[in-house]
Amino acid sequence: MKQKIKFSSKLRYWFDKTMAAGTGALIGWLGIISLAIILAFGAIIAITGIAQEGGENLNFAEAAWETLMRTLDAGTMGGDTGWVFRGVMLLVTLAGIFVVSTLIGVLSSGIESKLDELRKGRSEVLEKDHTIIFNWSPSIFDVISELVIANESRRRPRIVVMSDKDKVEMEEEIAAKVPDLKNTKVICRHGDPTDLYDLAIVNPNASRSIVILSPEAADPDSSVVKTILALTQNPSRRDEKYRIAAEIRDPANAELAEIVGGGEAQLVLADDLISRIVVHSSRQPGLSAVYTELLDFDGSEIYTAEEPKLEGKSIAEAAMSYETSTVIGIVSPEGQVDLNPDKAHRIEKGERLILVAEDDDAITYKPFTGSIDRSLIRKAGEPRIAPERTLLLGWNRRAPMIASELSRFVAPGSVLTIVADTPDLAAKASHIRLNGDNLALDVREGDSSSRAELRALDPLSYDHVLVLGYNEDLDPQPADTRTLVTLLHLRQIAESAGRHSSVVSEMIDIRNRELAEVSKADDFVVSNKLVSLMLAQAAENEYITRIFGCLLDEDGSELYLKPATDYVEAGVEVDFYTVTISAMLQGQTAIGYRRRNGGGTWSVSINPSKSAKITFADGEQVVVLSPN
Known part of the structure; x- marks a missing residue:
């Protein structure tokens, strides 16, 4: 039988509900x-x-x-x-x-x-035109630092960070590691970026751009792809396209991420990016400084802009129409990037110029009206193509990608010797897939930080030496410390022989770069920093990943450091207009130069004023975009 509920019980139940x-x-x-x-x-x-x-x-x-x-x-x-x-x-x-x-x-x-x-951190964010950063990783501080610089010219900029980390902890770490936020305010929220309800907390529909970092998890790419999916397929999403910059570690996951992104996501393939820059820098020490200069917001960076006044004019005319900006390519109306295009190409309506400039509002059309002293112009001889011997010390997940990338550029008969004390090194090296037959592999197990073993390898006999960190087996700081020990041994070996060895090292933490500079290596590639810079750039520029994809591809034109004497007379004062013309006559685009400082150090200047006078010395270099 159905039990009758007393009125007093109902009243008590009602009272309990209201009290709760x-x-x-x-x-x-x-x-x-x-x-x-x-x-x-x-x-x-x-x-x-x-x-x-x-x-x-x-x-x-x-x-x-x-x-x-x-x-x-x-x-x-x-x-x-x-x-x-x-x-x-x-x-x-x-x-x-x-x-x-x-x-x-x-x-x-x-x-x-x-x-x-x-x-x-569960309250809703009501900001508009803000930048959202999903997930937490060591890269987040560099990303925020770069966005702060980019936001200086904006009114009331906001950065919203969401991750599964405690809100107070996030705020304290950001305050400690990014102390100067200038006019930018950072707002932190706790949540799961793959959850539709949590996504609504940070108000993505009103956002300016979205950065998705690779989280510190067992399968980070899955989390990134799910976040992209949650954004793009959300039933309550906005009609306007998102501007998403997402970090993907494994290139094998890039195709899926592109499908999920549906043209709204720029993918930064972290390991692929670092591997390519390491290879380019190893063959041309100093080049990583050029990439860093182009990627950070402090100085000159890459922009795209339409210039109706140049419609129907050639690329050569466009290159001479900007005194404080450098034209390096064009973007077709369909979004296809062409770097260092044919100088006779006529600019069509809808095509956008790719320029290097200090800021987008610093791009000023100013046709050259002076004259060029062509007697100062020089022409480079034919480049000498010879086999190269490269020594790779250390091992991490990027080593196979570096070997594969290197095989695309070297001449036939080149050799890459890999030395590391990683468990199952031979088995791991067997998965390396080389492009063509130009490069042969020589894999040896050994302690890459042992002075005795390094001496036995005779590193001075190699054209290039690469030092990688053991960041898969060690935490970032111990891995960088071991890298530093290897660099110091290489320096002592070179100094005792009275010779120079071309050494390029990958560092994980930028704070260790200053310590590593005592080793006098030719170049340092700071992996976390470069990935962070690329993500920050992608959040501001919808073409940047395509542009850098072209810069780092062996097809087309890449960045090179070439002797200044290939373009102008050494020891004679010239302006950069003259260097620009000389490079164009050789089918190249000049974007800057690398010169010696006091104390044996070097400095890179990208996008110098073309009217400024320069006197190059022997050994100094011009930064150019060139097909070879």
Whole structure:
């Protein structure tokens, strides 16, 4: 039989539900109780005519007011006279003490709960035109630092960070490692970037751009792909396309990420990017500084812009139409990138120029009206193509990619010797896939940080030496420390022989680069830093990954450091217009130069003013885009 529920049980159930509704419900109940006390005792005083000794009878309004005062403040009854009146007001005061103390407790608990909720970072973000960063990794600090520089010219810029890390911890780490946020405010939220409900917290529909970092997880690419999917396929997403920059570690996952992104995501293939830059820098020491200069927002970077005044004019004319910017290519209306295009190509309507400039508002059309002293122009001889011997010390997941990339550029008969004390090195090296037959592999197990073993290898007999960190077996700091030890041994070997060895090293943490510079290696590729810079650039420039893909591909034109004497007379003052013309006559694009400083160091200048005078010395170099 169906049991009949008593009315008292229903009433108690209803009361329990209202009490469990939260702070607001509790305050409501206290308000009702207070009102009942005030009205009840006000009515009693008004009806019975109870009054203070020698005082007049109170009407209901006055009695209710007196009751209210004693409910809120127990000290009010201190001046009461007449025992009957005092007795009634004592009851009112005791009830008031109960109500007020309970109210204070409820408010305190409610405020504490709200603060806990805010500390958890679960409140909705109502910003507009903000940049969102999903996930947490060591790269996040460099990404934020670069976005802060890019935001200096914007009004009220905001960066919103969401990860599964505690909100307070995120804020403290960012404050410690990015102390100068300039005019940018960073807002942190705790959540799962792959969850549709959590995504709504950071308001992606109103965002300017979105950066998805590779998280510190067992399968980071899966998380990144799921986040892209959650953004692009969200039923409540905006109609306008997102600008997404996503970090992918394994190139095998790039195709899936592109399908999921549907043309809205620029993919930064972290390992592929670093591997290519390591290879290019190993063959041309100093080149990583050029890539860093192009990627960071401090100095000159790459932009795209339409210039109607140049429609119908040649690329050569366009190159001479900017004094403080450098034209390096064009983007077709379909989005296809062409770097170092034929100088006779006529610019069509809808084509965008690719320029190197200090800022997008620094791109100023200013046709050259001077004259060029062609007697100062020189022409390079035919490049000598010879086999190369490269020594690779150390091992990480990028080593096979570096070997594969190197095989695309070297001449026939080249050799890559790999030496590392990684377990199962031979088995891991067997998975290397080379491009063509130009490069042969020589794999040896050995301690790459041992001075005795390094001497036995005779590193000075190699054309290039590459040092990789053991960052898969060691944490970043110990891995960089071991790299530093190897570099110091190589330096001592070179100094004792009175010779120079071309050494390029991969560093993980940029803070260790200054320490490593005492080894006097020719170049350092800071992997985390470069990935961070690329992600920050991709958040601001929708063509940047395609542009750098072309820069790092053996098909087409790449960056080279070539002797300045291949272009102009050494020891004679020239302007960069002259260098620009000389490079164009050789089918190249000049974008800067590399010169010696005092103390044996080098500095790179990208996008110099073309009217500024320069005097090149022997051994100094011009940075060019060239097919070879």
